[in-house]
Amino acid sequence: MDVKREGVAKKKMIRRIIWLTLATAGIAVAGWQISKLKPAAPSVERATVWIDTVKRGLMVEDRRGLGTLVPENIVWLPAQFDSQVSKIMARSGDEVKPNAVLMVLTNPQMEVDANDLEWQVKQAEAAYQDLKVQLQSKTFDQQSVVDTTASDMEQAKLTKERDEELLKLNLKADLDVKLSVAKWEQFVGKYKTEKQKLDIQKQSVDAQLESSKVQIDKLKAQWALKKQQVGELTIRAAIAGKMQEMTLQEGQKVKPGDVLAKIADPTKLMARLNIAETQAKDIILGQKAEIDTRNGIVPGHVIRIDASIVNGTRTVDCKLDGPLPAGAVPDLSVDGTIEIERLPDVVFVGRPVFGQPNSAVSLFKLDDDQKGAARVTVKLGRSSVNTIEVVDGLKVGDQVILSDMSGQDDKPRIRLN
Numbered sequence: 001m002d003v004k005r006e007g008v009a010k011k012k013m014i015r016r017i018i019w020l021t022l023a024t025a026g027i028a029v030a031g032w033q034i035s036k037l038k039p040a041a042p043s044v045e046r047a048t049v050w051i052d053t054v055k056r057g058l059m060v061e062d063r064r065g066l067g068t069l070v071p072e073n074i075v076w077l078p079a080q081f082d083s084q085v086s087k088i089m090a091r092s093g094d095e096v097k098p099n100a101v102l103m104v105l106t107n108p109q110m111e112v113d114a115n116d117l118e119w120q121v122k123q124a125e126a127a128y129q130d131l132k133v134q135l136q137s138k139t140f141d142q143q144s145v146v147d148t149t150a151s152d153m154e155q156a157k158l159t160k161e162r163d164e165e166l167l168k169l170n171l172k173a174d175l176d177v178k179l180s181v182a183k184w185e186q187f188v189g190k191y192k193t194e195k196q197k198l199d200i201q202k203q204s205v206d207a208q209l210e211s212s213k214v215q216i217d218k219l220k221a222q223w224a225l226k227k228q229q230v231g232e233l234t235i236r237a238a239i240a241g242k243m244q245e246m247t248l249q250e251g252q253k254v255k256p257g258d259v260l261a262k263i264a265d266p267t268k269l270m271a272r273l274n275i276a277e278t279q280a281k282d283i284i285l286g287q288k289a290e291i292d293t294r295n296g297i298v299p300g301h302v303i304r305i306d307a308s309i310v311n312g313t314r315t316v317d318c319k320l321d322g323p324l325p326a327g328a329v330p331d332l333s334v335d336g337t338i339e340i341e342r343l344p345d346v347v348f349v350g351r352p353v354f355g356q357p358n359s360a361v362s363l364f365k366l367d368d369d370q371k372g373a374a375r376v377t378v379k380l381g382r383s384s385v386n387t388i389e390v391v392d393g394l395k396v397g398d399q400v401i402l403s404d405m406s407g408q409d410d411k412p413r414i415r416l417n
Contacts, residue, residue, distance in 0.1 A: 077235055125216055282340050
């Protein structure tokens with residue numbers, strides 16, 4: 001009996017070993033098969049992603065930038081001379097009219113100089129009148145000499161003619177006639193000389209008076225300039241508008257070049273936009289623009305492009321072609337869109353978060369059942385603010401995810417819940 005039991009126990013042990021071996025082999029095979037399976041696609045909530053459909057048609061290539069409204073016409077009023085603020089008539093924010101007095105400056109030395117020049121002018125005018133009288137007197141004296149000489153010459157002529165007639169009648173000696181002729185010729189020469197002196201005297205009078213007048217005109221010009229400078233100490237508004245800046249106080253001293261006030265016309269505003277340097281290269285003068293003031297959209301066009309780049313942006317000025325909406329004031333924040341080109345027949349889609357013009361990106365394209373999406377490479381072309389051209393990788397009607405999917409960079413597929 002003992003021998004038989006040992007045989008049975010041995011058989012049971014062999015069966016157990018076989019079953020354990022088979023079980024281990026099965027587990028190993030199952031593990032190997034499981035390891036060959038691909039990991040399950042991660043799930044993404046459909047409501048959390050931005051999905052757009054590829055379309056064909058008109059796409060407007062444009063550029064967008066933030067900015068502010070600024071006055072077209074700003075007048076800066078600088079100080080012209082060393083002076084002191086005496087009175088301030090207008091402050092920042094005040095409405096001013098043309099030629100309105102904004103402030104009064106004082107410079108005592110300039111006022112003294114103006115008064116001194118005024119007296120110099122009066123003195124020069126008095127000296128001119130005195131010189132004129134003296135020169136006229138000399139002219140009259142010379143004219144008297146000429147007249148006397150002319151009379152003597154005429155008498156000598158008559159004497160000569162009388163003696164010549166008497167000589168013909170043998171009533172006068174030949175020598176006496178010659179003496180009469182010589183005396184007449186003497187007076188003729190003297191008359192010519194005195195007449196020339198009179199002409200020269202007149203020319204000299206004109207020259208001296210003209211020189212005196214030049215000195216008077218010079219002093220008058222200096223006086224007028226000094227009076228103008230004194231008048232410029234009263235600062236007036238050059239245009240109708242609103243005071244933008246006034247920081248001076250009464251009694252404060254200013255020097256040439258210091259800004260006294262800034263006046264802007266609030267009815268004529270333009271948009272000053274900051275465009276990213278990578279997008280500003282396509283902007284040219286005259287391109288159409290739309291300026292969103294948050295209270296209405298105003299059409300406009302580009303009138304100036306800054307040549308320099310500051311902090312990665314270029315400044316672009318746009319003139320407003322339409323009426324300003326209510327509430328439009330200087331320094332109001334605006335959003336501007338500049339139209340670069342109209343593309344009449346292109347394939348395009350909404351602009352992906354990381355999609356740049358003329359580049360290739362990886363996007364998730366939705367399956368036909370829209371329950372999942374597979375990663376595809378898409379070649380992009382020209383772009384606008386919200387859309388971008390599809391060059392290759394998608395066709396019209398395809399739906400793609402445009403949201404930031406950087407968290408799924410290593411996943412070829414995703415499931416949409």
